[in-house]
Amino acid sequence: MEAKEVEETRIESDLIGTREIPASALYGVQTLRGIENFPISKFHLNEYPLFINGLAITKMAAAMANHELELLTKEQKEAIVTACQEILDGKHHEQFPIDMIQGGAGTTTNMNANEVIANRALEIMGHQRGEYQYCSPNDHVNCAQSTNDAYPTAIHIGMYYSHLRFLPHLQALIDAFHQKGKEFAHIIKMGRTQLEDAVPMTLGQTFNGFASILEDEIRHLNEAAEDFLTVNMGATAIGTGICAEPGYAEKCVAALGKITQLPFRLSKDLVGATSDTSCLVGYASALKRVAVKLNKICNDLRLLASGPRCGLGEFNLPAMQPGSSIMPGKVNPVIPEVMNQICYKVIGNELCVTMSGEAAQMELNAMEPVMAQCCFESVDLMINGLDTLRTRCVEGITANAEHCKTYVHNSIGIVTALNPVIGYKNSTKIAKEALETGKSVYDLVLEHDILSKEELDTILSPENMLHPVKLDIHPKK
Structure with missing residues (x-):
């Protein structure tokens, strides 16, 4: 039996003691402790690249500001900036293996970034990993920072980029609904309120309605995302700016703007902002x-x-897979069903975020890690759900036009559309008779010679269902 090859290690130390770190790891001892202490979920930092990018941008901006204040040498600054740029280019993300849900208000995440960037910077400078006297995770990469300003700033940056990534997927679904609205604009159907027959409309109006209520949310999303552009960099531990030099906060936020080309601004009150999520x-x-x-x-x-035979059947969803292991021929609406479940998860995540936001104490909110996890997860779930709903359901929907028309002609509800023309008395008479005999309102109006078929079809034409109209039609009775 072959002996298992022993991986080389290096020794690192912290407040708790010394540990062996895999020589291949860019992360260090505090990241290792985080891996060991928080085996909580399957949500790991390396699955959230925009959050990792937010950390890299934050550390890059801090290095630029600290060099300007002569707290870092040019060599240290350039090595840190280069390491951060490599992360932004998609490299080293596997070196962020920690759980998103963690105690310590994000300290493990902040130190994971500090250690990875420091060790990569050391290599760029020609040193060995762990030779922190030349570039330290704490003294250099984390210079003038605390987890309590660097971590939330990275979340803000990551979430703003997540928002920008999310919007096109939402817009694509909106466009798909509008396209169906145009395609079905000529199809008359029965509208329903409280699951009961109401008044006629077009199938196109149904799908345009879906589009419009989602379109309204883009403004709300943009307004909410705007708050991410306000950051508390320079607050350090509790907002007083201890361990940072005068002017650092302003220089760091200016560097964030330069790196991202986004209008980042400094919080007006850093003490208040540091505990505010x-x-x-x-x-x-x-x-x-x-x-x-x-x-x-x-x-x-x-x-x-x-x-397909015993339901409403106004349109057909694409058949995506067999729907039963026992009922032959059954096809289920699996795509809307999975979107329903995504929605429930997002709603649940919002409750978790709300409760965690309420849990702030004194000058910090230690629950920020789970808040970040929920928000990043919700965006990812929504993007996957929106694309799946659009491509595997909405774009393939076909209408049953004659079936929709039959519903209208057989409905008592169309008497409401006729009421302005034939009058309340005639409408009541027709509705009552339809209920008693089972005949359709459409047929009874013709049977009683109240309107001609041409006049009746004009009132119920799709173009007259789209908006209020004044018709020059007069009943015979």
Whole structure:
């Protein structure tokens, strides 16, 4: 039996003691302790690249500001900036293996970034990993910083980029609904309130309605995301700026703007800002609004496509997979169903964010790690769900036009559309007779010679269902 090759290690120490670190690891002893202390979930930092990028941008800006204040040498600054740029280019992300959910208000995440950047900077400078006398995770990469300003700033940056990534996927679904609105604009159907027949409309209006209620949310999302551009860099531990030099905060935030080309601004009150996580609460709430509306839309898709013989059957969802292990021929609305579940998860994440936001104590909110995890996860879930709903459901929907028309002609509800023309007395008479005999309102109006078929079809034409109209039609009776 071959002997297992022993991996080389290096020794690092911290407040607790010394540990062996894999020689191949860019991270150090504090990251290792975080790996050991928080085997909590399957949500690891290396699965959230925009958060890692936020950490790299934060550390890059800090290095630029500290060099300007002569706290870092040119060599140290350039090595740190180069290491951060490599991370932004997608390198070294596997060196961030820690759990997103952790105690310590994000210290493990901050130190993971500090250690990876310091060790890579050491290599760039021609030194060995762990030779921290030349570039230290704490003294140089974390210079003039605390977890309590660097960590939330990185979250803000990562979440703002997540927001920018999210919007095109939402817009693509909106466009797909609008496209179906145009395609189905000529198809008359029955509108329903409280699951009961209401008044006629077009199938196109149904799909344009789906698009419009989602479109309204883009403004709310943008407003919520705007708060991420305000950061507390320079606050250090509690907002007093201890361990930072005068002017550092302003120089660091200016560097953030230079790196990202985004209008980052410094919080007006760093003490208040350091314990305030309301921007995460606000964005989670904005995502919840989208989830609530998507849930309604998916429920409608399932109801209106129900059947194929014993449901509403106004349109057909694409058949994606067999629906039963026992019922031959059954096909389920699996795509709207999975979107429903995503919506429930996003709504649940919002509750977690809200409760965690309320848990701030004194000058810090130690629950920020789970808030960040929930927000990043919700965006990822929504993006995957939106694309799946669009490509595997909405774009393939086909209408059952004649079936929709039959519903209208057989509905008592069309008497409401006729009421302005034939009058309340005639409408009541027709509705009552339709209920008693089972005949359709459409047929009874013709049978009683109240309107001609041409006049009746004009009133119920799709173009007259789109908006209020004045028709020059007069009943015979």
